[in-house]
Amino acid sequence: MEKIRVKSPIVEMDGDEMTHIIWSIIKERLILPFLDVDLKYFDLGLPSRDATDDRVTTDAARAIREYGVGVKCATITPDAERVVEYKLKKAWPSPNGTIRSILDGTVFRKPIMAKNISPAVRSWKKPIVIGRHAYGDLYRGVEMKIDSPGRVELVYTSPGREEVRLPVYEFPGPGVVMAVHNVEKSIRSFARSCVNYALGEKLDLWFSMKDTISKKYHAFFREIFEEEVAARKDDFAKAGVAFRYLLIDDAAAQMMKQEGNILWALSNYDGDVFSDVIAAGFGSLGMMTSVLVSPDGKHEFEAAHGTVRRHFYGHLKGDTTSTNSVACIFAWTGAIRKRGEIDGTPEVAAFGERIERAVLDCIEGGIVTKDLVPLMDPRPERHQTTEGFIDAVAARLRAAM
Numbered sequence: 001m002e003k004i005r006v007k008s009p010i011v012e013m014d015g016d017e018m019t020h021i022i023w024s025i026i027k028e029r030l031i032l033p034f035l036d037v038d039l040k041y042f043d044l045g046l047p048s049r050d051a052t053d054d055r056v057t058t059d060a061a062r063a064i065r066e067y068g069v070g071v072k073c074a075t076i077t078p079d080a081e082r083v084v085e086y087k088l089k090k091a092w093p094s095p096n097g098t099i100r101s102i103l104d105g106t107v108f109r110k111p112i113m114a115k116n117i118s119p120a121v122r123s124w125k126k127p128i129v130i131g132r133h134a135y136g137d138l139y140r141g142v143e144m145k146i147d148s149p150g151r152v153e154l155v156y157t158s159p160g161r162e163e164v165r166l167p168v169y170e171f172p173g174p175g176v177v178m179a180v181h182n183v184e185k186s187i188r189s190f191a192r193s194c195v196n197y198a199l200g201e202k203l204d205l206w207f208s209m210k211d212t213i214s215k216k217y218h219a220f221f222r223e224i225f226e227e228e229v230a231a232r233k234d235d236f237a238k239a240g241v242a243f244r245y246l247l248i249d250d251a252a253a254q255m256m257k258q259e260g261n262i263l264w265a266l267s268n269y270d271g272d273v274f275s276d277v278i279a280a281g282f283g284s285l286g287m288m289t290s291v292l293v294s295p296d297g298k299h300e301f302e303a304a305h306g307t308v309r310r311h312f313y314g315h316l317k318g319d320t321t322s323t324n325s326v327a328c329i330f331a332w333t334g335a336i337r338k339r340g341e342i343d344g345t346p347e348v349a350a351f352g353e354r355i356e357r358a359v360l361d362c363i364e365g366g367i368v369t370k371d372l373v374p375l376m377d378p379r380p381e382r383h384q385t386t387e388g389f390i391d392a393v394a395a396r397l398r399a400a401m
């Protein structure tokens with residue numbers, strides 16, 4: 001069988017623990033036997049980040065900027081415990097945070113659906129994707145605890161301009177206060193990324209804030225978002241994609257009654273809360289993919305879950321594991337499909353789809369890992385091992401080639 005040639009390189013970022021184990025099995029059995037592809041490999045596993053003083057992470061992010069498409073394995077974000085476990089020079093920052101700030105991107109999370117796995121919310125038939133703004137608001141808030149009566153003010157100073165002072169509250173007794181901010185540039189690139197994603201995936205775009213209450217802060221988000229949508233009005237019409245602005249509470253209630261096929265763009269806090277609501281509503285973490293999209297159309301694909309540490313420790317002890325590899329496989333297929341689309345090589349994109357079909361055929365045929373068993377109807381009698389599932393996908397893929 002002749003391999004399918006991929007025209008341009010894909011940036012590959014390896015990672016840690018159980019997902020690192022899964023990663024090499026996927027590559028060896030589902031990708032390399034079928035594709036002739038130039039993988040620009042970066043080892044973002046914790047030992048390699050430590051050895052390079054984390055330069056490998058910034059190098060990988062720059063490579064995504066250069067080649068346009070990347071696929072990433074889950075990585076450990078070290079805390080004090082990991083510094084000891086891995087004998088690190090220091091607690092290196094989250095690779096995802098580093099990559100996100102270099103690409104100035106927005107993260108989209110999308111559930112993978114199969115016919116025999118029913119979402120907890122009965123009306124959901126197609127994916128609901130969350131686009132979360134990943135800068136500012138509560139996450140960059142400045143807070144103060146007030147323990148006795150006093151006055152709090154908001155003060156703005158700028159060279160050559162008159163000072164602006166707003167009373168916040170005259171505290172009669174103890175209380176709390178917080179100041180939050182956001183910046184136009186970040187909101188605009190968030191809006192652009194959402195517009196690109198919705199048009200690319202042909203999903204209706206919803207955006208929600210609370211601008212009836214917050215007439216400046218939230219209204220600013222709404223204005224910018226609507227400007228960016230208006231700038232692409234013709235593309236929306238051409239793609240048959242609709243845009244709706246709804247108040248956040250209205251949107252939350254409406255979403256329960258939708259079939260799906262919607263990109264729900266949300267502010268940082270709302271996105272944090274609702275991405276967990278949506279993930280739980282659809283089923284399992286092992287079935288949720290994540291893609292980082294920059295405003296100029298660079299894409300980085302990964303699974304939404306972490307390194308599945310608990311399973312890895314079992315694996316190290318020699319236990320047989322049953323870790324779901326579906327989101328990791330779909331990270332690869334997302335990258336392959338995007339590569340084919342950008343390069344104008346439909347046979348490459350079609351191969352990505354073929355892997356996805358093989359995965360769904362397995363699940364729909366009752367071949368699944370342990371986490372999915374309780375979500376299924378009918379329930380399969382047995383489950384696969386980590387490797388057994390990927391082998392079953394490989395067998396179906398070979399049969400389809």
Ligand code: NAP
Nearest residue numbers: 074075076077285286305306307308309310323324325371
């Ligand atoms: P996790 O890897 O998301 O796993 C948490 C639990 O969720 C697992 O123990 C497992 O539950 C279940 N689970 C998640 N993915 C699964 C899969 N594919 N198949 C089956 N079950 C799955 O989170 P964690 O173990 O708490 O975190 C481990 C490391 O991941 C941390 O060091 C963190 O920094 C890192 N992390 C990285 C990323 C990223 O790179 N994008 C994201 C999040 C976390 P059971 O144990 O009950 O089976």
Ligand code: MG
Nearest residue numbers: 272273275276
């Ligand atoms: Mg959260």
